[in-house]
Amino acid sequence: MNTQAVQPDRLAKRIDGKQVSSQVLAEVSEAVQQLQQQGIQPGLAVVLVGEDPASQVYVRNKVLRAAEVGIRSIEHRLPADTDESSLLALIETLNQDPQVNGILVQLPLPAAIDENRVLEAIDPLKDVDGFHSQNVGGLSQGREVLTPCTPAGCMRLLRQTCGELSGLHAVVVGRSNIVGKPMAALLLQADCSVTLVHSRSRDIERLCRDADILVAAVGRPQMIKRDWIKPGAVVIDVGINRIQADTGTRLVGDVDYDDVYDQAAAITPVPGGVGPMTIAMLMQNTLTAARMQLG
Numbered sequence: 033m034n035t036q037a038v039q040p041d042r043l044a045k046r047i048d049g050k051q052v053s054s055q056v057l058a059e060v061s062e063a064v065q066q067l068q069q070q071g072i073q074p075g076l077a078v079v080l081v082g083e084d085p086a087s088q089v090y091v092r093n094k095v096l097r098a099a100e101v102g103i104r105s106i107e108h109r110l111p112a113d114t115d116e117s118s119l120l121a122l123i124e125t126l127n128q129d130p131q132v133n134g135i136l137v138q139l140p141l142p143a144a145i146d147e148n149r150v151l152e153a154i155d156p157l158k159d160v161d162g163f164h165s166q167n168v169g170g171l172s173q174g175r176e177v178l179t180p181c182t183p184a185g186c187m188r189l190l191r192q193t194c195g196e197l198s199g200l201h202a203v204v205v206g207r208s209n210i211v212g213k214p215m216a217a218l219l220l221q222a223d224c225s226v227t228l229v230h231s232r233s234r235d236i237e238r239l240c241r242d243a244d245i246l247v248a249a250v251g252r253p254q255m256i257k258r259d260w261i262k263p264g265a266v267v268i269d270v271g272i273n274r275i276q277a278d279t280g281t282r283l284v285g286d287v288d289y290d291d292v293y294d295q296a297a298a299i300t301p302v303p304g305g306v307g308p309m310t311i312a313m314l315m316q317n318t319l320t321a322a323r324m325q326l327g
């Protein structure tokens with residue numbers, strides 16, 4: 033039995049999310065072209081409320097990637113003081129629009145809007161973020177549903193790096209609804225033994241040190257150090273933290289990359305790791321949604 037998390041022939045220490053995301057986008061592009069021969073072009077609606085600069089960058093990147101793979105994207109920018117009922121009305125219009133196969137409402141929403149109500153208003157078949165309770169429930173039951181893009185991207189990187197995941201011990205750090213919880217569900221679906229740890233976990237370092245696969249999604253810059261990692265483990269860093277450096281701001285993950293590098297068998301960098309995968313999986317989900325809506 034292979035007890036190593038990484039198969040020797042797959043060894044490449046720095047997991048290149050940019051490169052794997054290009055592969056995914058190429059696959060999506062190919063499939064979109066085939067759909068277009070049947071006269072169908074998948075459409076993605078991206079809804080952004082307010083002017084958060086980071087959100088604007090993400091939304092711009094999503095629109096650019098969509099264009100690259102032949103997905104029609106429609107951007108809806110609403111002012112920061114938009115009320116919940118107007119946003120719900122827009123979502124209802126998008127739900128009814130046959131040209132729109134996927135709906136993404138960029139998070140976080142302004143504090144005055146009930147995020148959960150908005151996410152529940154999206155047609156589950158168009159819910160390319162996989163945040164609707166129907167899709168969350170489906171994932172938990174192991175049904176084939178639209179799954180959250182970041183965890184789906186992490187799974188793709190893990191499959192490419194480790195091959196078979198069955199039997200490996202995966203530790204997920206962080207229990208958010210958008211990353212930690214769905215990540216744990218997908219790893220369980222892949223027959224990993226899964227441990228989900230969080231800010232109240234006792235002896236978190238010891239639990240992490242037992243991981244064959246460690247997924248970090250806590251939002252604390254460079255929290256995870258070398259002595260948290262079992263030699264030969266595979267480390268997936270979901271964190272995107274902007275920190276102050278000598279030369280201005282710098283993007284770092286939840287893992288101290290330089291410290292952990294020698295200890296791990298393979299590790300994702302930030303940037304260039306999970307981030308690009310998130311957007312690629314959004315395109316994949318939009319394609320899947322378009323197919324599901326064909327019946």
Ligand SMILES: Nc1nc(=O)c2c([nH]1)NC[C@@H]1CN(c3ccc(C(=O)N[C@@H](CCC(=O)O)C(=O)O)cc3)C=[N+]21
Nearest residue numbers: 090137138139140161181303304305306307308310311
């Ligand atoms: N409804 C919703 N769905 C989301 O999927 C969603 C969201 N809201 N709100 C915000 C977060 C964040 N997110 C990222 C996507 C791509 C990169 C990405 O491409 N990052 C690049 C670097 C980008 C940079 O330089 O800032 C990288 O890691 O290499 C990062 C973060 C999606 N999110």
Ligand SMILES: [Mg+2]
Nearest residue numbers: 206207230231
């Ligand atoms: Mg936590």
